[in-house]
Amino acid sequence: MGTGTAVLDIVGGILVAIAAVVALVAFAVVALTGTIDVGTVALAAGLSALGGAIVGGVVGRLTHADWEGALRGAFIGLTAGVNGAVGTGILGAPIGIGLAVITALALVPVIAQSDVYQAVLGWTSYVSPMSWPGHVAGLFMFLLNDVAGLVTAGRSEDLKLHGLRVDWKTGTIATLGGWVARLAPGRLPAYTIGGFSWFDYDDTRGRTSVEDGLLDHEAGHMLNNAAFGLVQVINALPDDHDSKYFEKLAESNAPSSRGYARSDQWGMGAARPD
Numbered sequence: 618m619g620t621g622t623a624v625l626d627i628v629g630g631i632l633v634a635i636a637a638v639v640a641l642v643a644f645a646v647v648a649l650t651g652t653i654d655v656g657t658v659a660l661a662a663g664l665s666a667l668g669g670a671i672v673g674g675v676v677g678r679l680t681h682a683d684w685e686g687a688l689r690g691a692f693i694g695l696t697a698g699v700n701g702a703v704g705t706g707i708l709g710a711p712i713g714i715g716l717a718v719i720t721a722l723a724l725v726p727v728i729a730q731s732d733v734y735q736a737v738l739g740w741t742s743y744v745s746p747m748s749w750p751g752h753v754a755g756l757f758m759f760l761l762n763d764v765a766g767l768v769t770a771g772r773s774e775d776l777k778l779h780g781l782r783v784d785w786k787t788g789t790i791a792t793l794g795g796w797v798a799r800l801a802p803g804r805l806p807a808y809t810i811g812g813f814s815w816f817d818y819d820d821t822r823g824r825t826s827v828e829d830g831l832l833d834h835e836a837g838h839m840l841n842n843a844a845f846g847l848v849q850v851i852n853a854l855p856d857d858h859d860s861k862y863f864e865k866l867a868e869s870n871a872p873s874s875r876g877y878a879r880s881d882q883w884g885m886g887a888a889r890p891d
């Protein structure tokens with residue numbers, strides 16, 4: 618670990634990783650022991666997704682007055698519906714309904730743009746079913762990266778870990794360095810899977826820290842995973858990075874002074890026409 622990594626961040630990162638593992642094991646046990654009826658939950662999830670998408674689309678159209686708002690609303694409504702149905706099936710009705718309400722509030726701009734709401738949305742996404750695929754994949758890569766870095770203990774420059782930072786607002790765990798940090802297409806300076814982000818470490822490119830504005834952007838992806846869940850896998854389709862739909866949504870969590878194309882989902886709208 619390099620300088621600039623607070624002990625609190627390391628402890629926080631480890632705690633979240635442990636919590637995620639515990640949640641996954643608990644889910645696997647519940648599913649395998651047959652305490653939930655998978656068919657009923659799947660049917661409920663399908664109907665809730667459909668209902669959520671319709672209601673979300675209408676609300677999105679009303680709050681944004683354009684087709685993009687309607688589409689975004691439909692995505693959020695769909696995610697809220699699945700979280701409610703699957704969350705109820707696995708974790709019980711109070712938690713399932715709570716998760717659905719938290720997700721659905723991302724439809725309301727004044728709430729979606731508040732830091733308090735974003736903290737609730739980000740942290741609860743660790744138990745939101747639609748966000749699990751992202752969190753599981755992210756946790757897997759996080760562990761692979763850290764195991765390689767810890768086992769080699771800095772002897773390999775390629776595997777070396779240079780820092781760990783937690784975005785406390787959203788619950789995003791950011792790692793600086795390691796081999797996973799260099800996997801992004803085009804060798805982006807940073808990228809995110811679920812609640813886990815990786816920052817490339819390369820002093821010849823001036824990449825030596827988890828920079829604030831970029832961390833806000835990556836935390837925006839964490840919020841996307843919370844509100845859109847599986848839907849945001851379309852972000853993996855090849856396209857110019859900055860013009861991708863979910864990039865603009867993620868950028869709305871970062872300061873507009875960065876000057877990148879942005880949505881109005883997690884913060885104020887476009888800094889420039891795009």
Ligand SMILES: [Zn+2]
Nearest residue numbers: 834838864867
């Ligand atoms: Zn991004």
